[in-house]
Every structure is written in C-alpha cells, then in structure tokens.
Amino acid sequence: MSEAILATHHLQKRFGAVIATEDVSIDLRAGEIHAVIGPNGAGKSTLIKQICGGIQSDDGWVELMGRDVSKLNTQKRARAGLARTFQISELAMEDSVLENVVLGAMGAKGSPWQFWRAALKTPHLIERAEAALERVGLLSESETRCAQLSHGQRRQLEVAVALTLSPRAFIMDEPMAGLGAEGSKQLTTFLDGLRAEAPILLVEHDMDAVFALADRISVLVYGKIIASGTPDEIRASGEVRDAYLGDTL
Amino acid sequence: MRIEERFVNATVLVGLLGVPLWALMIEEPFTITLATRAVILALAAVGLNVILGVGGLVSFGHAIFFGIGGYAMGILAFHAQTYSELDLGLFSTSGTNSMPVIWLVAMGFSAFSAFLIGLLTLRTSGVYFIMITLAFGQMFYYFAISWPSYGGEDGLSIYVRNDFPGLNTLVPFQFFALCFVILCVVLFIYARLQASPFGLALNSARQSRARAETVGLDPMRIRLLAFVISGAITGLAGALFADLNRFVSPTMFSWQLSGELIVLIIIGGVGRLMGPVIGACLFVALEHFLGGFTEFWHVFLGLILLAIVLFARGGVIGLLTGKEGAHV
Numbered sequence: 001m002s003e004a005i006l007a008t009h010h011l012q013k014r015f016g017a018v019i020a021t022e023d024v025s026i027d028l029r030a031g032e033i034h035a036v037i038g039p040n041g042a043g044k045s046t047l048i049k050q051i052c053g054g055i056q057s058d059d060g061w062v063e064l065m066g067r068d069v070s071k072l073n074t075q076k077r078a079r080a081g082l083a084r085t086f087q088i089s090e091l092a093m094e095d096s097v098l099e100n101v102v103l104g105a106m107g108a109k110g111s112p113w114q115f116w117r118a119a120l121k122t123p124h125l126i127e128r129a130e131a132a133l134e135r136v137g138l139l140s141e142s143e144t145r146c147a148q149l150s151h152g153q154r155r156q157l158e159v160a161v162a163l164t165l166s167p168r169a170f171i172m173d174e175p176m177a178g179l180g181a182e183g184s185k186q187l188t189t190f191l192d193g194l195r196a197e198a199p200i201l202l203v204e205h206d207m208d209a210v211f212a213l214a215d216r217i218s219v220l221v222y223g224k225i226i227a228s229g230t231p232d233e234i235r236a237s238g239e240v241r242d243a244y245l246g247d248t249l
Numbered sequence: 250m251r252i253e254e255r256f257v258n259a260t261v262l263v264g265l266l267g268v269p270l271w272a273l274m275i276e277e278p279f280t281i282t283l284a285t286r287a288v289i290l291a292l293a294a295v296g297l298n299v300i301l302g303v304g305g306l307v308s309f310g311h312a313i314f315f316g317i318g319g320y321a322m323g324i325l326a327f328h329a330q331t332y333s334e335l336d337l338g339l340f341s342t343s344g345t346n347s348m349p350v351i352w353l354v355a356m357g358f359s360a361f362s363a364f365l366i367g368l369l370t371l372r373t374s375g376v377y378f379i380m381i382t383l384a385f386g387q388m389f390y391y392f393a394i395s396w397p398s399y400g401g402e403d404g405l406s407i408y409v410r411n412d413f414p415g416l417n418t419l420v421p422f423q424f425f426a427l428c429f430v431i432l433c434v435v436l437f438i439y440a441r442l443q444a445s446p447f448g449l450a451l452n453s454a455r456q457s458r459a460r461a462e463t464v465g466l467d468p469m470r471i472r473l474l475a476f477v478i479s480g481a482i483t484g485l486a487g488a489l490f491a492d493l494n495r496f497v498s499p500t501m502f503s504w505q506l507s508g509e510l511i512v513l514i515i516i517g518g519v520g521r522l523m524g525p526v527i528g529a530c531l532f533v534a535l536e537h538f539l540g541g542f543t544e545f546w547h548v549f550l551g552l553i554l555l556a557i558v559l560f561a562r563g564g565v566i567g568l569l570t571g572k573e574g575a576h577v
Binding site: 100102118161 | 441442444445446447448449450451452453456457459460461462463464465466467471
C-alpha cells in the first residue's frame with residue numbers, strides 16, 4: 001500500500017450542539033481517487049474547510065506529506081500543495097478566463113510581489129496558464145470574461161486554476177454539480193487521467209461518476225464516517241444502503 | 250456610443266493641458282489655478298483609486314493622508330520661514346523650502362501612517378471598513394484642531410510657495426506644469442501597477458477573497474501594500490495642495506474631503522485609469538461655474554452623482570466607452 005499524501009486524524013468540529021464532524025480519519029494515497037459521499041448536511045463541506053483551511057478544527061489534525069498543516073491558514077495550505085475547487089464557483093467574474101488562470105500560476109510561483117511587468121505579458125505565467133486551459137479544453141475561451149462563461153465552463157475553469165498550482169493533492173467539492181450528462185462524462189474521463197498526477201479527494205453527489213472513478217469511497221453521515229472501502233464493498237454494505245443510497249442501487 | 254478608452258484618456262489629458270495653455274495665452278491666471286486644483290484633486294483621487302477601485306475597499310478616511318501631506322509641507326515650510334528649529338528628539342532641523350524634500354517627507358509619513366492604520370483596519374471590509382477609516386479620519390482631524398503649535402483650528406499660512414529646482418513656482422503655469430507632470434507620472438505608475446501580477450492579485454481578492462486564498466495568495470498583505478501605496482500618493486497630493494493654497498488647515502483632514510474623493514472616483518469611473526481625473530475636472534468646473542450662481546452648488550453635484558449611480562454605473566468613462574466595469 002502506498003503512503004498517504006494527505007491524511008486527517010480524528011477531526012472534530014461542533015457548532016453549538018450540532019456535531020459537524022466527529023472523529024473523521026481518512027487518507028488519500030498517491031494515484032488514487034478517494035470519494036467522500038453522504039447526504040446533504042452530512043458535514044462534507046465542513047470537512048473540506050477543515051482540510052483546506054477556513055474552519056479551525058476543535059480537535060484532530062491534518063497531515064500533508066507527513067507534515068501537520070492544521071495550524072496553517074488557507075493560503076499557506078495552498079502553497080503547501082492543496083488545490084481546492086469549489087462547489088459554487090469562486091472565480092474573479094469580471095476578469096477574463098486567462099486572468100483567472102494566470103492568478104493560479106502566480107500563486108503557484110508564490111509571488112504577487114511584481115509591480116512593473118504586466119501579468120499578461122509575463123511568459124512563464126502565460127505558458128503555465130495556457131497549458132492548464134488547454135488541458136481542460138478552455139484555451140479558445142481565454143479572452144472571454146468569466147461572467148459570460150456557461151456554468152459548465154466555469155466548472156472547467158475551476159479545475160484549470162487548480163491545475164496551475166501543480167498541487168500534491170486535489171480537493172474537489174462537487175465538480176460535477178450542475179453539469180449535463182455530457183459534461184459529467186467528459187469531466188469523469190478527465191479526472192480519471194488526473195489521478196496519476198496527484199490524488200483526488202472527491203466530494204460528489206453524482207453516483208455514476210463516483211462509482212466510475214473512485215478507488216475508495218468513504219460515507220459520511222451526521223459527521224461520522226460510517227463506512228469506508230472499495231466501491232464494491234460500499235455497494236454491498238447494508239448500513240450505507242439504509243443511511244444514504246436507498247433503493248437506487 | 251462606444252469610444253476607445255485610450256482615446257478618451259488621451260483627450261482628457263490633452264484637454265487638461267490645453268485649458269491652462271489657453272488661459273496662459275489670454276492671460277487668465279485664475280483659470281490656471283483652477284486647473285492646478287483639478288490636477289491635484291485628481292492626483293489625490295488616483296491614490297484612493299488604488300485601494301477603492303482596484304482593491305474594492307472604500308476608504309472613508311483618505312483625507313488623513315491628504316492632511317498629513319499638507320501638514321508635512323506646512324510644518325517644514327513654517328520652520329523654514331520662521332527660522333525656528335524643529336526638534337525631533339534624535340535630531341533637529343530648521344525646516345525646508347525644497348519641494349522634492351517636502352514630497353519625500355509627505356509620502357514617507359503618509360505611507361507609514363497608512364501601514365499602521367491598514368494593519369488595524371484591513372481586517373474588516375465593507376461597511377465596517379468604511380466606518381473604521383472614518384473614525385481614524387476624525388481622530389486626525391481633531392488632533393490637528395487641538396495642535397496649537399501649528400495654528401490649531403486656524404491653520405498655518407505659508408507666505409511663499411516652496412521651491413523646485415529650475416522653476417519659479419510662483420508663476421501659475423509653471424506650478425501647474427509641475428503638478429501635471431507628477432499626475433502623468435503617477436497615472437503611468439497606476440496603469441503599470443494595475444496590470445502587474447500585484448494588481449491582478451489585488452483585483453481578484455476584491456472579487457473573491459476565497460479564490461485568492463485558494464491559490465495561495467495572502468489578501469491581507471496584498472491589501473496592506475495597496476493601502477500604503479494609496480496613502481503615499483494621496484499624501485503627495487496633500488503636499489501639493491497645501492503649496493497651491495500656501496495654507497494648511499485641519500479641513501484637509503475633514504471627512505467631507507474623504508467623501509469628495511470618493512465622489513470624484515464614482516463620477517469618473519471606479520477603478521478606471523482616468524476616472525479620478527475626469528471626476529476632479531468635473532468637480533472643479535461645477536464648483537467654479539455653479540458656485541458662482543449659488544452657494545448650494547453641491548445640490549447639483551448630488552444630482553449628477555445620483556444620475557451616475559442610477560444610470561451609468563461605470564461613471565463618465567463607462568458611459569463613453571460603453572463598458573460598465575463598475576463595482577463597489
């Protein structure tokens with residue numbers, strides 16, 4: 001078994017009386033896609049924020065490449081190698097597609113502290129940005145204002161920005177959300193290839209995609225991991241069926 | 250109607266240079282003074298545009314830096330004209346009449362204050378940022394009022410305009426030209442800054458803080474530096490403004506001035522290179538022409554502002570170029 005790139009240890013978070021995550025320990029190994037599924041309100045978004053920064057855990061810690069990153073803020077975790085994509089697109093809507101990706105390239109290079117040369121005339125930023133756009137198939141839209149993109153294209157752009165970071169691990173929050181059947185299929189194929197580059201922690205509602213992609217699946221219900229295993233094991237689990245999957249499978 | 254933004258920008262600068270040139274020919278020195286006033290207010294607003302336009306943070310306390318620039322000039326020139334020592338503890342100086350030195354001091358102190366104020370205020374945003382910067386502005390205002398060594402409420406008069414090597418700054422057109430060149434240089438710097446990686450980061454942190462953080466950028470630091478640059482530019486404008494009037498008073502710190510700077514930018518176009526310049530020209534023109542008819546000319550300014558906010562979100566530039574691009 002390969003070593004864990006990313007691991008959470010006994011993560012805990014309460015909001016008042018509500019337990020958002022309870023003793024969540026999951027790991028992400030090189031080359032795999034680990035899907036986290038669960039009903040609405042299961043605490044998936046909270047878990048992502050605990051991993052990527054934004055919510056301070058009450059207890060437990062997060063390790064990236066064996067290093068405890070729990071005390072770091074979001075931007076430092078990003079620089080350490082965590083690339084997150086958002087469920088609801090977080091993009092600079094007034095800017096062009098290219099500018100959004102160049103921003104990622106800047107972050108990857110660790111420096112916004114350049115004041116004179118135009119960002120869009122800086123060859124190494126442009127190269128990196130265009131390479132990412134080409135991979136997600138958005139290169140032809142690079143001049144388009146982000147606000148004018150279709151929903152699906154915004155999802156692609158989110159992924160492209162994450163690519164520019166050359167991260168150690170991807171954390172993707174429902175990348176398929178709102179994509180049509182065709183879009184989901186394309187993205188599924190793309191993520192399938194991406195896992196070789198860096199492992200993906202995939203939070204997703206689209207069960208077709210999850211079962212097609214995941215090497216392992218963890219099921220989160222009321223903040224607790226109730227089952228974890230290969231897609232076949234999860235499919236076979238009675239507990240999961242009761243809690244979440246219902247009769248659809 | 251769509252006009253290239255470059256063309257609009259060039260026209261504004263040519264016009265701003267042309268009016269005083271024309272006034273020079275028909276010997277109307279007062280018009281030159283008005284144009285100088287427009288240029289200096291534009292410069293102050295270009296400073297504010299860095300943090301407000303690009304950074305999206307509405308500073309309602311930018312008069313602080315305008316006032317600091319003004320008092321830097323006032324205090325240095327006061328000691329020079331009274332031949333008195335300014336004792337700063339570590340060393341003392343007898344003031345100076347040299348504009349370049351005054352500008353450096355003005356920008357240095359403005360930048361330093363912006364750094365300290367920014368450290369405290371930039372943790373907030375939106376309405377809270379507006380209120381806390383206003384509060385700082387009021388602190389400086391009341392401090393200036395109760396500072397008897399430098400005129401207190403009455404302010405300080407400086408009898409002779411300060412010197413710039415090679416120029417006779419008392420000749421209106423020469424002082425105008427000096428201010429105009431400074432404005433052009435600062436506009437050039439602003440344009441470069443806005444397009445640079447730093448400008449891109451500042452701009453995207455305004456649109457989505459989460460986005461900036463997720464790619465590993467630190468919005469707080471980026472905004473702090475922008476606030477410092479912004480303060481330094483407005484401070485420089487303050488020093489020039491004091492020299493234009495040869496007078497410094499606490500009104501330079503007033504919240505009305507902070508508000509006027511914001512209004513200039515909104516009228517011209519938020520975050521646009523020439524927005525503040527167009528706003529300042531209109532403001533000074535209205536103040537002059539309508540001010541001649543009625544004391545209450547601000548009413549008309551208010552109406553224009555209302556029209557712009559309701560019907561032309563991109564300000565005058567947005568209206569001319571057909572691109573909105575307005576935020577805030």
